[in-house]
Amino acid sequence: MTDKGNVLITGTPGTGKTSLASILAEQTGYSHIEIGRFVKDHNLHDGWDADLECYILNEDKVCDFLEERMSKGGNIVDHHGCDFFPERWFDHVVVLQTENGILYNRLEQRGYKGRKLQENIECEIMHVIVEEARESYKEEILKVLKSDTVEDQDANVDVVLSLLGSSKAGNVNRSSPEKRQRF
Numbered sequence: 001m002t003d004k005g006n007v008l009i010t011g012t013p014g015t016g017k018t019s020l021a022s023i024l025a026e027q028t029g030y031s032h033i034e035i036g037r038f039v040k041d042h043n044l045h046d047g048w049d050a051d052l053e054c055y056i057l058n059e060d061k062v063c064d065f066l067e068e069r070m071s072k073g074g075n076i077v078d079h080h081g082c083d084f085f086p087e088r089w090f091d092h093v094v095v096l097q098t099e100n101g102i103l104y105n106r107l108e109q110r111g112y113k114g115r116k117l118q119e120n121i122e123c124e125i126m127h128v129i130v131e132e133a134r135e136s137y138k139e140e141i142l143k144v145l146k147s148d149t150v151e152d153q154d155a156n157v158d159v160v161l162s163l164l165g166s167s168k169a170g171n172v173n174r175s176s177p178e179k180r181q182r183f
């Protein structure tokens with residue numbers, strides 16, 4: 001591992017991982033690794049799940065593909081699961097949580113329906129990802145953050161920037177909140 005560490009941003013689909021990770025990548029110069037996109041672009045899967053309408057991620061392929069990149073540090077990884085990554089990869093793990101009604105609307109707006117919508121809402125209600133993160137990483141590197149509003153997102157950017165500023169990741173560029181990308 002180099003001077004720059006790696007950050008994992010996880011949470012149920014729709015909680016705002018990709019939005020937060022892109023702002024952070026822009027402000028820090030870290031690379032944003034959106035696992036879903038990598039899986040598709042680099043064929044790190046075992047085919048398409050027609051029921052859930054997503055690729056069946058191959059964990060070994062993903063870990064092998066990312067190992068060298070992660071060992072160099074300076075990555076912000078964004079994924080809706082966290083238990084199959086090597087624990088040593090991450091210096092900070094952030095779990096985003098969104099109030100169920102807000103999440104429902106976000107996912108519905110994205111065209112989620114039926115089983116896919118229901119399973120994702122249940123996942124959030126049951127705190128599945130928070131529990132998975134608690135079982136997979138040490139409490140001291142874990143932050144659980146609310147992601148209901150734009151204001152929450154701004155606050156979350158500051159939390160991660162300060163984590164990076166106070167860790168071995170060293171100095172990061174802080175731009176003013178007005179310049180931040182909005183969605």
Ligand SMILES: Nc1ncnc2c1ncn2[C@@H]1O[C@H](COP(=O)(O)OP(=O)(O)OP(=O)(O)O)[C@@H](O)[C@H]1O
Binds near residue numbers: 013017019183
């Ligand atoms: N804190 C927030 N407040 C309000 N809206 C948000 C917030 N975070 C994200 N959104 C909006 O919610 C939607 C989902 O965000 P995003 O794609 O970042 O979620 P995600 O967790 O990365 O989802 P997935 O796991 O499916 O990729 C987007 O329309 C985004 O603009």
